[in-house]
Amino acid sequence: MTPSAVRPSASGPADLIITGCTALVHDDQEEIGFVEDASIVVRDGVIETVTGEACAVDAVERIDGRGQVAMPGLINCHTHSPMVALRGIAEDLPVEEWFNDFIWPIESNLTERDVELGARLACAEMIRGGVTCFADHYFSMDTVAAVAIESGLRAHLGEAFFSSQGVEGREKSLAFALRHHGAADGRITTALAPHAPYTVDAADLAATAELAREHGLSVHLHAAENREQTDNSLARYGRTPIEILRNAGLLDNEAGLLIAHGTGIIDRDLPVLAGAGGPVAVATAPRGYLKFAWDPTPVRALREIGIPVGLATDGAASNNSLDVWESMALTSLVQKSAEGDPRTLTSRQALHHATLQSARAVGLGERIGSLAPGRRADIVLVDLTGPHTQPVHDLAATLVHCARSGDVRTTIVDGRVLMRDRALLTLDLPSTVRELGERLPALVDRTHGKRIQEYDT
Numbered sequence: 031m032t033p034s035a036v037r038p039s040a041s042g043p044a045d046l047i048i049t050g051c052t053a054l055v056h057d058d059q060e061e062i063g064f065v066e067d068a069s070i071v072v073r074d075g076v077i078e079t080v081t082g083e084a085c086a087v088d089a090v091e092r093i094d095g096r097g098q099v100a101m102p103g104l105i106n107c108h109t110h111s112p113m114v115a116l117r118g119i120a121e122d123l124p125v126e127e128w129f130n131d132f133i134w135p136i137e138s139n140l141t142e143r144d145v146e147l148g149a150r151l152a153c154a155e156m157i158r159g160g161v162t163c164f165a166d167h168y169f170s171m172d173t174v175a176a177v178a179i180e181s182g183l184r185a186h187l188g189e190a191f192f193s194s195q196g197v198e199g200r201e202k203s204l205a206f207a208l209r210h211h212g213a214a215d216g217r218i219t220t221a222l223a224p225h226a227p228y229t230v231d232a233a234d235l236a237a238t239a240e241l242a243r244e245h246g247l248s249v250h251l252h253a254a255e256n257r258e259q260t261d262n263s264l265a266r267y268g269r270t271p272i273e274i275l276r277n278a279g280l281l282d283n284e285a286g287l288l289i290a291h292g293t294g295i296i297d298r299d300l301p302v303l304a305g306a307g308g309p310v311a312v313a314t315a316p317r318g319y320l321k322f323a324w325d326p327t328p329v330r331a332l333r334e335i336g337i338p339v340g341l342a343t344d345g346a347a348s349n350n351s352l353d354v355w356e357s358m359a360l361t362s363l364v365q366k367s368a369e370g371d372p373r374t375l376t377s378r379q380a381l382h383h384a385t386l387q388s389a390r391a392v393g394l395g396e397r398i399g400s401l402a403p404g405r406r407a408d409i410v411l412v413d414l415t416g417p418h419t420q421p422v423h424d425l426a427a428t429l430v431h432c433a434r435s436g437d438v439r440t441t442i443v444d445g446r447v448l449m450r451d452r453a454l455l456t457l458d459l460p461s462t463v464r465e466l467g468e469r470l471p472a473l474v475d476r477t478h479g480k481r482i483q484e485y486d487t
Contacts, residue, residue, distance in 0.1 A: 043088035045445050046072040051095025051411065052425070053080055054102070056400045060386060062378040064425055070100055072407040075215075075444035080401050091447070097415045098439060099429065101381075102399050103162025103408035104354040105388035106343055108250070108290040108313035110168045112140075112148030113345030114155065114352070115466060119474060125256070125322050129485035131476075133347060137169075138480040139473050145170040146177060147466040153181035154457045155352045159435035160410040162443045164352075165288065165313070165342075165392045167223050167250050171206050179214045182448045182456045184408060186392040188223025188250045192483050193231045200224075200234060200241070207247050217444060219248075219393065221288065226252040227271045228259060228487040235278035243279075248286040248393050254294035256324040259487045261294075272299040282307030286393045290342070291315065293324045295332070304335040311391035313342040316360040318349045326364045329383075330374060340391030341384050355435045358384045362430060377426040407445040413437050 053068035069085035071078040079085070120132035145168070156164055163184035166174055171189040178185040189206040191199030200222075207220035224230040224238050230251075242249050254260050254271040263271050272281075272295060280287050285308070292312040295303075303310055314327035329339050341357045343349045358380050365375040375383075389399025398408045412433055414422060419432045441449040448456050 043090055044071045044073045044078065045075075045089065046091045046093070046407070046442070046447075047085065047087055047089035048093045048095045048100055048409070048411070049085065051098050051100040053100045053401055054381070054385075054429075055080060055402065056386065060382065062381050062426060064099075068095075068100065070401065070409065072442075072445040075407055075446075077401060077403055077405050077407050077409075079403060093411070093440060093447075093450075095411055098411040098413050099425070100401060100409055100411055101429070102385045102389075102401055103410050103441065103443065104160050104358075104384055105340060105392060105398070106156060106161050106164040106352060106354050107288070107311075107340030107388050107391045108165055108167065108315060108342035108344060109152070109352060110345035110347075111152035111164065111166050111174060111352075112145040112168055112170075113347040114152045115144060115148040115470070115473060116345075116347035117350055119347060126485050128322075128348070130481065134481040134483050134485065135476040135478070136474055138478070138482045139475060140169065142170050142173050144466075144469060144473050145173045147462055147469065149174045149177040150181070150457060150462045151459075151466060152346070152352055153177055153183055154454055154459045154462070157181065157183065157441050157448050157454060157457070158438065158452070159353050159355065160412065160438035160441055161352065161354055162408040162410065162441060163392065163394070163398060165221075165250060167252075167290070172210075175210050175213065175218055178218060180456065182443050182446055184217045184394075184398070184406075184443055186219045186221060186250070186394070188221040190223045190225050192225050192229045193234045194229070194483060200237060204241055204245070204247075208245060211247070215444070221248040221250040224249070224251045225483075226255070227263065227274045229483055232274065232278060235274065235280060239279035239283060242283045242285060246285050248288065249280055249283055250288040250290070252290045253292065254289070254299070255291040256322070257294045257296075259294050260296055262487045270294075270296060270299055272302050276302050276306075281310060284308045286311070288313060288391055288393075290344070291319075292327050292332070293319055295328055300331055300335055303332070303337055309390070309393075311338040311340060311387075313340045313391055314357070314361060315342040315344040315349060316357060316364045317351075318344045320360070320364070321348065326368045329361065329365050330369060338387040338390040339383055340388035353435045354384070355433060359431055377424065377430040380430045381426055407442060409442040410438050411440040413439045
């Protein structure tokens with residue numbers, strides 16, 4: 031593949047240059063390819079050049095990328111980062127018991143300090159796994175925003191709300207979005223974040239759509255999470271969750287709509303989504319669906335109508351990890367099984383979902399998602415010298431099906447190195463783990479009998 035075009039070099043040394051790597055790039059048709067012995071020059075947080083030719087640029091910082099693949103940083107398109115504190119708390123349960131008997135009673139105990147520690151642990155996990163941007167949907171999001179800024183990650187954040195909170199929940203979500211949008215030199219973007227059509231009523235969804243239009247904000251919510259939700263919605267309202275979103279005006283939001291999960295999207299929803307008046311995307315987190323015995327997100331059908339499908343993990347309370355590498359491999363494998371066709375979702379297609387499609391899902395399709403001049407320098411270096419990645423016959427397949435999150439050696443956001451040679455540079459992991467452990471008994475107590483919400487779809 032021809033290397034990306036070279037921009038004119040500015041005067042003075044570059045901020046960063048990565049040399050000797052193999053660079054994952056996209057051509058003009060967005061096909062995945064690789065540039066051998068590549069050099070990547072970064073200046074002012076932006077990729078200046080990606081070239082397979084000799085590069086004599088001076089730089090303040092240099093990284094030797096020999097034996098490594100440079101690729102766009104992974105994007106976790108839907109998660110609840112503080113829920114890492116509940117990793118493994120409720121296993122092998124149907125979703126209604128998982129919510130009503132464990133998660134929502136425990137979440138009634140959450141303090142801002144619990145959220146801070148959980149978010150910090152999650153950011154550390156994501157940096158070590160090559161995630162450079164995450165879309166978070168949770169509570170106490172001022173705290174999560176502060177941790178994201180501290181960590182150096184890019185984040186798309188929304189303060190979740192239920193109709194049971196009254197108008198105050200919606201107003202709080204709006205106030206957060208307006209307060210933080212564009213923070214940290216643009217690394218923080220925001221969305222309105224109604225929880226789901228089964229916890230946010232039609233009037234609140236319509237009001238959210240109006241606020242989104244008025245303020246130019248995107249919306250991030252759960253919808254059609256599983257087939258049971260869709261069937262129950264049809265029985266109660268005569269409409270699917272996707273049709274409810276259309277009637278509320280959310281599919282016509284010019285700033286975009288990000289739908290988490292969508293495993294309950296059915297055939298009648300496809301023309302509704304195809305006719306959306308604004309950009310719509312779906313985030314898929316396959317590991318959690320396998321645990322809950324849900325159907326997979328209909329990736330092929332969504333792809334055919336032009337809906338980007340980004341990769342996600344959901345929260346670690348259901349998924350057990352924030353490993354987007356695993357989501358990438360499982361998305362490919364589960365779709366092959368669901369379609370009954372081994373040709374479905376090839377390795378290169380999976381990498382497209384992990385890069386440009388995920389960037390579009392979080393509304394950043396023009397800024398991140400590819401290694402190209404003018405894009406923000408969100409880059410990870412993946413070490414392929416281990417025995418489990420050798421020999422390499424098909425580099426795309428090696429990245430999707432052999433490489434693991436632990437193979438990420440270096441993580442860079444906006445040209446800033448957040449992890450070098452597996453060492454975290456922005457977060458204190460040991461103290462976070464220690465204090466979180468001390469707080470867990472109070473956090474997981476359920477003897478009070480309270481819940482933040484009732485799961486009843």
